[in-house]
Amino acid sequence: MADAAALLSGGRTRIAGCDEAGRGCLAGPVFAAAVILPEGFNHPLLNDSKQLTEAQRDELRPIIEREALAWAVTPVSAEEIDRINILNASIEGMKRSLDKLSLQPDLVLVDGNRFKPWRNTPAHTVVKGDATVQAIAAASVLAKTHRDEYMRKLAQDYPQYGWDRNMAYPTEEHRAAIRQYGVTPYHRKSFNLLGDREEVLF
Numbered sequence: 001m002a003d004a005a006a007l008l009s010g011g012r013t014r015i016a017g018c019d020e021a022g023r024g025c026l027a028g029p030v031f032a033a034a035v036i037l038p039e040g041f042n043h044p045l046l047n048d049s050k051q052l053t054e055a056q057r058d059e060l061r062p063i064i065e066r067e068a069l070a071w072a073v074t075p076v077s078a079e080e081i082d083r084i085n086i087l088n089a090s091i092e093g094m095k096r097s098l099d100k101l102s103l104q105p106d107l108v109l110v111d112g113n114r115f116k117p118w119r120n121t122p123a124h125t126v127v128k129g130d131a132t133v134q135a136i137a138a139a140s141v142l143a144k145t146h147r148d149e150y151m152r153k154l155a156q157d158y159p160q161y162g163w164d165r166n167m168a169y170p171t172e173e174h175r176a177a178i179r180q181y182g183v184t185p186y187h188r189k190s191f192n193l194l195g196d197r198e199e200v201l202f
Contacts, residue, residue: 014069014105015107017037018136021140029076030086031073032097033138036101037069046137047137070103074100075150081188094110111125113127161174162177
């Protein structure tokens with residue numbers, strides 16, 4: 001991975017990468033992660049989590065958690081998503097993860113094109129950063145694996161929705177289950193749960 005962080009760092013070395021998982025799901029929290037990798041860290045598998053297999057993500061997770069200088073993962077509930085919208089919930093989750101880091105970063109790089117100021121630390125958004133910045137890719141992997149683990153556990157209480165397979169994304173299986181069984185306390189009531197209306201994307 002050609003690391004775009006070098007172009008943005010300005011000599012800073014404690015770079016926190018941030019990303020989220022589950023933004024487009026119909027149920028469950030969005031999970032956000034922040035990761036500070038050691039200078040020069042590289043792993044041949046590390047990439048945007050969506051480009052990796054489940055086995056590759058599971059292989060990378062303990063390596064990232066062991067080798068990172070600091071890392072944190074934070075869920076933001078469906079209830080809060082409904083209250084403040086998914087974009088604000090994703091940003092809030094990233095900021096909460098940054099707050100949890102055991103080291104203070106001197107630069108924050110965020111996947112995408114939207115963020116809000118955090119403390120007095122310089123921050124940049126990087127479109128497709130999960131494919132070009134090692135620390136963002138690492139955050140992507142942690143957010144995705146922690147969220148998948150959570151949804152598999154939640155699926156034990158709500159097996160009819162197939163969350164252990166679809167992770168609460170808007171699959172036909174998931175929407176058919178909503179039509180048949182209704183919604184759970186974990187569904188995002190502000191979302192287009194049945195796919196029958198135009199949805200506003202924040």
